[in-house]
Amino acid sequence: xxxxxxxxxxxxxxxxxxxxxxxACAGWALASYDVNLLVLALPEIAKSLSISEYGLxxxxxxxxxxxxxxxLFVGYGMDRYGRKTMWMICxxxxxxxxxxxxxxxxxxxxxxxxxxxxxLAYSELAVSITIVNEQLPAKNRGLLYSIVQGGWxxxxxxxxxxxxxxxxxxxxxxxxxxxxxxxxxxxGRIFIKESERFEHEKxxxxxxxxxxxxxxxxxxxxxxxxxxxxLSLGWISYGASYVATNFYITYWLTTHKGFTSHQASGLMLAxxxxxxxFYVGGGWLGERIGRKTVVVWSAALVAxxxxxxxxxxxxWLIVIDYFFLYQITNGVWSAAGYAYQSESFPTRIRGTAxxxxxxxxxxxxxxxxxxxxxxxxxxxxxxxxxxxxVFGSLGMWITALLRPIAPGQDLELTAS
Numbered sequence: 001x002x003x004x005x006x007x008x009x010x011x012x013x014x015x016x017x018x019x020x021x022x023x024a025c026a027g028w029a030l031a032s033y034d035v036n037l038l039v040l041a042l043p044e045i046a047k048s049l050s051i052s053e054y055g056l057x058x059x060x061x062x063x064x065x066x067x068x069x070x071x072l073f074v075g076y077g078m079d080r081y082g083r084k085t086m087w088m089i090c091x092x093x094x095x096x097x098x099x100x101x102x103x104x105x106x107x108x109x110x111x112x113x114x115x116x117x118x119x120l121a122y123s124e125l126a127v128s129i130t131i132v133n134e135q136l137p138a139k140n141r142g143l144l145y146s147i148v149q150g151g152w153x154x155x156x157x158x159x160x161x162x163x164x165x166x167x168x169x170x171x172x173x174x175x176x177x178x179x180x181x182x183x184x185x186x187x188g189r190i191f192i193k194e195s196e197r198f199e200h201e202k203x204x205x206x207x208x209x210x211x212x213x214x215x216x217x218x219x220x221x222x223x224x225x226x227x228x229x230x231l232s233l234g235w236i237s238y239g240a241s242y243v244a245t246n247f248y249i250t251y252w253l254t255t256h257k258g259f260t261s262h263q264a265s266g267l268m269l270a271x272x273x274x275x276x277x278f279y280v281g282g283g284w285l286g287e288r289i290g291r292k293t294v295v296v297w298s299a300a301l302v303a304x305x306x307x308x309x310x311x312x313x314x315x316w317l318i319v320i321d322y323f324f325l326y327q328i329t330n331g332v333w334s335a336a337g338y339a340y341q342s343e344s345f346p347t348r349i350r351g352t353a354x355x356x357x358x359x360x361x362x363x364x365x366x367x368x369x370x371x372x373x374x375x376x377x378x379x380x381x382x383x384x385x386x387x388x389x390v391f392g393s394l395g396m397w398i399t400a401l402l403r404p405i406a407p408g409q410d411l412e413l414t415a416s
Contacts, residue, residue: 016193017136021144023188024132025151027091030182031121032155033162034098037178038063038114040163041171048171051107060369062111066119068362074123075355082202083131083351084194090127091189093120095182102172125338126358130351133342134195138410142291145342146283146335153275153330160269197347197411205348217349217356223403224415227344228353230401232360234299237395238333239364241302243372244389245309245329247365249322256381257318267319271326278327282335287407291343292399294336299396301328306389310382343405346415368392 038045046056077086097117104110128148136144158181166174217224244252250268253259259267286294305325312318345353368388375384 017144020132020135020192021147023185023192024128024148025154026181026185026188027087027124028128028148028151029155029158030091030178030185031094031124032152033159033178033181034094034121034155035118036156036159037098037163037174038118040159041167041174044167044171045110049104049107049110051110055107059107059111059114062115063118064362064366064369066115067122068359068366070116070119071123071126071355071358071362073355075126075352075358078127078130078198078351078355079349082194083127083134083198084189084192086351087124087127087131087192088186088189090120090123091182091186093117094124095179095186098182099176099179101175122358122362123355126351126355129338129342129354129358131192131195133339134197134347134350134411135193139408140287142286142336142339142407143280143283145339146279146281146286146331149283149334149338150276150279150331152334153272153279156272195347198351201347217345217353224345224349224353227402228356230398231341231344231357234295234396234399234402235337235357235360236364236367237393237398238299238302238329239361240368240371241306241389241393241396242329243365243368244385244392245302245306245325247369248372252385253318259315259318267322268326271323274323275327275331278331279335280331282332283339285332286336286339290404290407291336291340292402292404294332295340295399295402296397298328298333298336299393299399302393302396303390306385306393310385310390340402340405343409343411344402344415347411350415 042056045051051059074086074090077089094117097113097120100113101110101117104113129145132148133141133145162177163174166177217228250261250264253264253267254261282294282298302325305321305328308321309318309325312321341354341357342350371388371392372384375387378384
């Protein structure tokens with residue numbers, strides 16, 4: 001059996017595969033927990049520290065900026081120092097700065113701590129995509145990884161539950177409490193193995209006296225650069241439209257659709273609760289019809305569903321339409337899309353590429369936020385939704401130009 005065949009059989013230890021999936025899912029859930037805990041606690045934090053609405057905007061800018069920069073460095077670090085090393089750094093940093101949130105006393109301390117906590121928590125995504133997909137068996141790799149991605153809605157539930165149960169004790173206590181499960185996941189990760197593919201690639205580079213070159217990804221014309229360009233544009237567009245359909249959605253429901261805060265929260269809770277199963281469903285569908293096909297059809301559905309949502313008047317139609325819009329823009333797109341990312345690039349540059357694409361998603365969030373702010377200034381809510389949610393999502397259609405990758409192949413056969 002040659003080296004590639006041996007690597008292709010990595011992850012066939014069923015017990016270890018199950019352990020890897022559970023630990024990775026828990027880590028992504030806790031990253032989600034950290035990010036969403038800030039959203040839930042923000043009104044109380046703003047009141048406690050006397051932060052203005054302008055100040056909240058500045059906080060968001062630094063949080064997004066940290067996510068962008070940290071993810072780029074983590075992506076490069078994976079190819080240079082190892083996937084497991086960066087995974088532990090991300091989780092350790094998240095635990096440290098999540099806990100430190102309870103000790104901040106002014107605005108700039110909050111900015112510094114939350115920027116680092118959110119940046120490291122978000123970087124969890126890039127490392128998870130890389131290390132988990134490299135160790136899963138080729139058969140049903142996308143389906144198995146979709147379970148890991150399902151950790152995001154689980155984190156939303158965890159944050160909501162903890163805040164409901166302990167919010168009365170103050171936001172500082174809630175953040176301090178969040179350190180405990182993060183430390184538990186760090187302990188579990190001690191037993192995770194480094195990717196055999198990465199170790200083999202590093203050994204090859206040392207033997208040949210070469211290093212993974214960024215020029216292979218960004219400067220050299222060919223399939224890798226084409227894939228990176230198309231995926232980058234698709235993810236920027238996705239992130240921009242996501243701002244309207246996910247970040248500002250409760251505001252839109254209560255302000256323009258006549259929903260009460262309780263009704264809007266109920267819709268989000270129901271959508272998020274079902275979200276885990278749509279993540280797994282998206283992974284399953286990708287194994288059957290191909291991940292590119294799932295990504296392209298997801299991209300095609302966002303604009304029409306967003307348009308229906310804009311003009312729908314009946315509550316039942318708004319609820320049904322948004323439920324499916326949420327699932328398409330979360331579980332289905334992500335389950336297939338992130339597994340496809342891991343299959344698009346070779347091991348020597350996979351971490352850098354996936355980290356770069358994660359940063360492009362953040363760039364999409366920033367773009368959508370800026371567009372939303374600019375359009376809101378014109379005082380035309382319909383035009384704001386059309387520009388950000390509907391037109392903003394049209395760039396996702398560029399994914400139709402991606403090359404198809406048949407599911408069930410070893411990673412050495414899916415990437416150039």
